[in-house]
Amino acid sequence: MQHAIGAALQPAQRDVIRHSHERSATFGLVETMRPDYAVLSGAELAVKLDESRALFAHALPVMETLYAQIANTHSMIALTDASGLILHSLGDDDFLARAEKVALRAGALWSEEHQGTNAIGTTIAERAAVTVHGDQHYLRANHFLTCSSVPILDPHGNLSGVLDVTGDRRGYHQHTMALVKMSAQMIENRLIASGFGDGLRIRFHSRPEFIGTLMEGIAVFDLDGRLLCANRSAQFQFGLELGRLRSQTLDALFGERVDALIACAGETPCRLELHSGVAVFASVDFHARAPSNVSLATTAIAVREEAGSSLADLCTGDAQMNDIVARVRRVIGKNIAILIGGETGAGKEMLARAIHADSPRRVGPFVAVNCASLPETLIESELFGYAQGAFTGAAKRGAIGKIVQACGGTLFLDEIGDMPLAMQSRLLRVLQERVVEPLGAGRAVPVDFMLVCASNRKLRERVAQGEFREDLYYRINGLSVTLPPLAGRTDLRAVVDKILLRERFAGRVVRIGEDVLALFARHPWPGNIRQLSNVLRTASAMLDDHDTHIRIEHLPHDFLDELRERVQFADDTPTPTPMQPARGARLVDIEASAVAAALRAHGGNVSATARALGISRTTLYRKLRV
Known part of the structure; x- marks a missing residue:
């Protein structure tokens, strides 16, 4: 049956719609038929989300930003996978109610085979941006819609999914497609940024002010100079499609060697020349994992600067920690919840972040929630999110919760x-059904994440x-x-060195002396690693500009007070030096000696001495009277 293709369309657009209608007919669809309203169950959708987790993780914040631009336009945003299956949607409540009637929601399939001509399905078929308006849809049931879709390509140029804005045809805006294209490009750039751990990433444009914007080209090369990927802007500036670019090298495209560009990595934009002779400004980022034969110190610094803590970074010689890391490694990526126990400050979040960094989900977000710090009145909205107007004081557009994030x-x-x-109870339901229902929303959002819990x-x-x-306990206690x-622990020295290397206080690598380590070994550390980090941070701040060794006089006085209260020193204390305690010395005498030395160093100036020691003048006078 003949459809109105739309006389106002450009010839190329008219051909796209006509060809799509012809395909729809070959699929056996009839314009008056009832569309396929089958929707995947929560468990089936969770599997699909897991298959597209990188796409979903990077698209979600972009969708939120896009929605802020089109709110109150009687429309919605949908993200699909490469088959046209809707993974997630959000939009105006009034339009979502109408969209539900034609199964325009998560779990529904919008390929041409199922829905006939529509922007999502036709975008997949054409691998190009498509707008389908009103009666250009093949099925009459969809004639009330106007849809603008853009393909999302992965870093290798393969179709990853589709971003779509659908609304009431009476509210069609010509600028919608431009917004969707920009958003899809943002998602593609995020996929590129997270998709390559090692290599040379070059962001470039002929105008330096465009670096850092959507207009910049992004090209990634391996350490041999072979091109790994290039975004759409880079392809345009090179004048080559990705298929032809894959055979190109850094030298062929920019006329430079890898080592030359590594040398200017991280500096202000440098000037390069494309193979076409066009001059561009370029910002260069270089990432490389430390080889296996480098020292612990170098590895710790590299890990901190590149990707945060990893499980290998936690193995510093203690047999207990080595066993924990080995057990955790066996379950990563196997959809097993991990429960971490331990005292306050023992490093539970550090371990959780290391698990994330070494997991297949490392390209996705790490979202931490402290269940003890949130008031009971706020924890529900913080975790599950809420819809617009869900309660008094709610944000105007609502908010997504930590679980969806x-x-x-x-x-x-x-x-x-x-x-x-x-x-x-609500958390248990989310973990069982893998869907979350924001407060006041009246609809469920599918979720997919790795769960790590902790408790002291x-x-x-x-x-x-x-x-x-009890049922929640067994749900979260996959591996404990x-x-x-x-x-x-038996690796105190290694833990101290790791903290000092990681922090790089004032840009310096700071060390501790054996006398300080001896004090540390006698301390019970009720605050564990968190307390140790704070002590080292404060002591490092006490150092003179060119000093790189923490000595006893640099230690915080509250730490020394705590040590004096908790520990009795034996008579085998090391032989006295200007910075070491005498045999049988009491901690109060050590402290008094350090205070006197600081006072002499500042020529008897009480104010300067107090500032150097990080205490008040009143406290200094009290210590001088002891």
Whole structure:
């Protein structure tokens, strides 16, 4: 049956719609038929989300930004995979209600085979941006829609998915397609930025002010100079499509060697010349993993600067930690929840971040929630999000919760033992069904994430006391590990060195002397690694400009006070030096000696001495009277 293709369309657009209608007819569709309204179950959709987790993780924040630009236009935004299956949607409530009637929601398939001519399906068929307006849709049931879709390509040029804005045809805006194209390009650029751990990334444009914008070209090369990928802007500036670019090298495209560009990495934009002779400004980023034979110090610095902590970074010689890391490695990527126990400050979040960094979901977000720090009145909206106008004081456009933010990545629930019972019930439902329903939304959002929980409480006791749900306990306790307290570890020196290397206080690599390490070894460290980090940070701030060694006089006085209260020194204290305690010396004498030395160093100036020691003048006078 003949359809109105639209006389106002350009010839090329008219041909796209005509060809799509012809394909729709060959699929056996009839314009008056009822569309295929089949929608995947929550479990089936969760599998599809897992298959597209990188796309979903990078598209979600872009969709939120795009929605802010089109809010209140009676429309919605949809993200699909390469088959046209809707993975996620959001939009105006009034239009979403109408969209539900034609299954325009997560879990529905909008390929041409199922829905006939429509922007999503036709974009997939044409691999090009497509707008389908009103009666250009093949099925009459969809004639009330106007849709603008853009393909999203992965870093290798393959179709990854489709970004679509659909609305009431009466509210059609010509600028919508431009917004969708810009958003799709943002997603593609994010995929490129996260898709290559090692290599040389060059961002360039003929005008330096366009570097850092959507107009910049992005090209990634391996360390042999072979091109790995290039975004659409780079392809345009090179004048070559990605298929032809894949055979090109850094030298052929920019006339430079890898080592020459590595030398200017991180500096202000440098001038380069494309193979076509066009001069461009370029910003160069260089990333490379440390080889296996480098020192622990070099590796620790590289890990900190490039990707944060990893599991290998946590293995510093303690057998307990080595065993924990080995056990965790066995379950990463196998959809097994991990529960981390241990005292406050023992490094539970550090381990959680390392798990994320070494997991297949590392390209996705790491979202941490401290269940103990959120007021009971806020934890529900913080975790699950809320719709517009869900409660008094709610943000005008609503908000997505932490659980949705973690899609494609890792959700870390710290101090989960302090979560209110009512929230435990809701969390259990999310973990079972893999969907979350924001407050006041009336619709479920599919979610997919790796779950890591932590608690300094003994959850089994909480279960026995009726303060923690037993079914939730077994849901989050796939693999349980307990971090040892710092005082019970055998790698104190390595932990100290790692913290000092990671922090690079004032740009310097700082060390501690053996006398300070001896004090550290005697301390019970009730605050564990967190307390140690704070002590080292404060002590480093006490150093003179060119000093690189922490000595006893640099240690915070509250730390020394705590040590004096908790520890009795034996008579085998090292032989006295200007910075070491005498045999049998009391800690109060060591402190007094350090204060006197600081006072002499500042010529008796009490104010200058107090500033150097990081204490008040009143405290200094009190210590001088001891």
